[in-house]
Amino acid sequence: MFKKFSVKEDVSGSTSLKSSVQRHVRNSLLEQLPLLSQPAYKEGGETAAPPAEPAPAPAAEPEEEEEPVKGKGKGGKGGKKGGKGGKKAKKEEVPAPAEDKEMQVLDELWPKNEPLGITKCHERINIYTVSSVPIFFNHFDGPFMPTLRVLHRYPALLPHVQIDRGAIKFLLAGAHMMAPGLLSKGGVLPDGLAKDAIVAIHAEGKEHACGIGRMSASSEEIRKAGKGVAVEVVCWVGDDFWKLKEIGL
CATH class of the missing domain: 1.10.287 (Helix Hairpins)
Known part of the structure; x- marks a missing residue:
């Protein structure tokens, strides 16, 4: 999604969302990412x-x-x-x-008195910002995904899968993750992950997530097949989106 991303070429425009739309986004985030509704302490x-x-x-x-x-x-x-x-x-x-x-994790990322901005990009990608800092994004009207920087702050936002050491170089090149990289000795594929679930991609021996992806099949189907694409990579450490620290309003 962000293998080749340029603000000059791929951004259509930025604006602040209306209050009613912000409420809808907030409710959707709390529903899709349960950790955001947990208490947060200052x-x-x-x-x-x-x-x-x-x-x-x-x-x-x-x-x-x-x-x-x-x-x-x-x-x-x-x-x-x-x-x-x-x-x-x-x-x-x-x-x-x-x-x-009473404060929630979401309030730390997006204080209630701060407006939520949206930057619309080509291929129907939406980037949601607070004070110009990207915090979430989605494709068209698909599920909300945290940026990798947000995921590093709150690792439990997404379920984890893990690739073995041999697959790291392919991930950092933007390639999709194949089933053998998750099913090998250094890989981890939890049970119960559904097709199209958004997951954090961890790597053997690394502390933080190296990427975010979408399950191309369920855990059971991937184990049964033993080959083919297991996770479609959306973004990864070092891509153009990772380098983008501020955008829009």
Whole structure:
């Protein structure tokens, strides 16, 4: 898909999506890539939460000690009111980390206050961007796929297959992955992958995914055939799309 990609030659135009379309895209992403709906925590939220809890405690304790001394006088009532005020302050501090818990992984990639841009390319390829940074793409109205850089941040976004060492050079040249490369000793082909499933292509001995592809047949069919194309490669490390760090609006 991106073996030969040029912004000057292959890009038709870029624009910001309407709010209604953005909502549709967000819902589709959450449905197609379940990890995006998982809770995400900001570092600032976790570090800011603990100091907030002990703050009301010192204010509440002295007031409780003063109540027996002042008895039922007006001062005592004032102390009680002060104590209630301390409790209210504590309730206001606690919800802060709860907001962070409600954040989703998708919110880290695409904050809700940021518009989503789309860059339309030839061959009906759509690249979705936030602040000009590509995060997802798809072909026509097909499934959404993360960019490889996003996949490296969130490896669990896609199911994994693994090719053996001998197939790495072919992957980095943009060739489709053949069944023997997945069925050999260094390869890994999980059970249950359906035809047309989008997968992360890992390589033997490498930490991060080297490419993204589409299953040309199910896991069972590939094992049964033992030959032929197993994964149609969409993009890979080092292709023109990988080199593209910003595009569009």
